[in-house]
Amino acid sequence: MNTYSLEAKHYFSRELLAWYNRSKRDLPWRRHRNPYYIWVSEIMLQQTRVDTVIPYFHRFIDKFPSIEALADAPEEDVLKCWEGLGYYSRARNLQSAAREVKEQYGGQVPSDKKAVSDLKGVGPYTTGAILSIAYNQPEPAVDGNVMRVLSRYFLIEEDIMKGSTRAFMEGLVVELIPEGEASNFNQALMELGALVCTPKSPQCLTCPVMEHCAGRIAGMEESLPVKTKAKPPRPEYRAVALVEGVGAEKGKVLIRQRPSEGLLARMWELPHELAPQQAALAGADDAEQMDMLRGVLYEEGISVVPDHFHMQAEHTFSHIHWNLRVYRCTAAANDSSLPANYRYIEAKDMEELAFPKVFLTILNSYFAMV
Ligand code: SF4
Incomplete structure (x- = not known):
């Protein structure tokens, strides 16, 4: 040099x-x-x-x-x-x-x-x-x-x-x-x-x-520094369940805590799942995505009835770009025995728990609306 x-x-x-x-x-x-x-x-x-x-x-x-x-x-x-x-x-x-x-x-x-x-x-x-x-x-x-x-x-x-x-x-x-x-x-x-x-x-x-x-x-101020482009974040399409509680949980929304290792470890979020046909999700059938969410939550021991598409959201990490389609669902029963990493919350509970920004936005807009 x-x-x-x-x-x-x-x-x-x-x-x-x-x-x-x-x-x-x-x-x-x-x-x-x-x-x-x-x-x-x-x-x-x-x-x-x-x-x-x-x-x-x-x-x-x-x-x-x-x-x-x-x-x-x-x-x-x-x-x-x-x-x-x-x-x-x-x-x-x-x-x-x-x-x-x-x-x-x-x-x-x-x-x-x-x-x-x-x-x-x-x-x-x-x-x-x-x-x-x-x-x-x-x-x-x-x-x-x-x-x-x-x-x-x-x-x-x-x-x-x-x-x-x-x-x-x-x-x-x-x-x-x-x-x-x-x-x-x-x-x-x-x-x-x-x-x-x-x-x-x-x-x-x-x-x-x-x-x-x-x-x-040298007239090069706009072209410097020389920098090879980083790989763009990989797009990921996810379906999100916004589950409204019933009975004792009426007025509340179901959230879950992420695992203690990995991306966003131990933070709280709405339940979501990788869409099976990622590339096609933007045009995919909402009914198919809601069905998938119902099945995934059922496997966890939570029965929900998906209802309708609620909103779209996105979030970029350094290596992944999430495209989220959020679906309103209703709990099928007053579930007293949720898995340990799930709970129902109302708006004021959000002051105590840490959420990634994208879920904060979805929850805030939901609680402001209801
Ligand atoms: S702004 Fe940057 S490029 Fe322009 S004169 Fe100053 S150091 Fe040089």
Whole structure:
């Protein structure tokens, strides 16, 4: 890969820091150098926008103000606080790691690179972010945002999905960090990527480093970074049962808890099943799907009478895209002996239980209607 002139590097670091000191946003996790706050914010910010994260961050810190509070909380409470943010394994890993920190480090986030990177769910980026932002150690924190900025400024045409490109950029960041400024410099890089050197339509005219930006000078700011496309999520078609209770359960809806391992582990949802003819489901016969749901629930020991199509919904995970067709059903009997992972709830019970966002939306719209 290219080598870059010392002048271009010094200019970049100097102007970027000066701009950051003038223009940085007042974000709640920036008000203190509390390693726990920085850790929580960095985990929340993965795959999630700052504006979305801010209210979640406030709620999370109010509820779990310390490592100990997070470590000692029931997992259900942690998931509830994360509800709607998605990628729930982040929350579970964060809590497991908080328990490790409580037990092994007396509740203090360690400042040693190996100890931090060994914590569950903490990858190279988060390790660098914690060590640099909280402890001002000259460690790189290179994510997609940072790679975009560096690709453009230094005109790096290597594929940013390659490990070798990331490793090169990490080395470059270490060279760029001015002495004693690791915390501000890494945050400045992230800030430039978020506010100015954005994925589409970068704001070159107001950019603090535009003068020496090789990508802009070459007219390549829109075509960088080079990135091989990730595989699109695989579509999955599912039929969902919205079962209304009868007798003592009248006014309530049947929900179930997911298994303790795998996708959305231990979260609550409406019962649903993979449609037998996935590809054809969009045009498939609703009666066939309702019949399938009736059969699947019957196998679980729950008798329902499917009635009609209620609504369509969808949800994208990193690797799967769910297309959901929701059917209104009625319980066939006042079932007193539901399987252990099923229960009936009314609207107020939703405050206690954690649901993936798509089921939250379906349930909220249902309870608002009845
Ligand atoms: S000049 Fe444009 S392309 Fe270069 S770093 Fe600034 S915003 Fe990005």
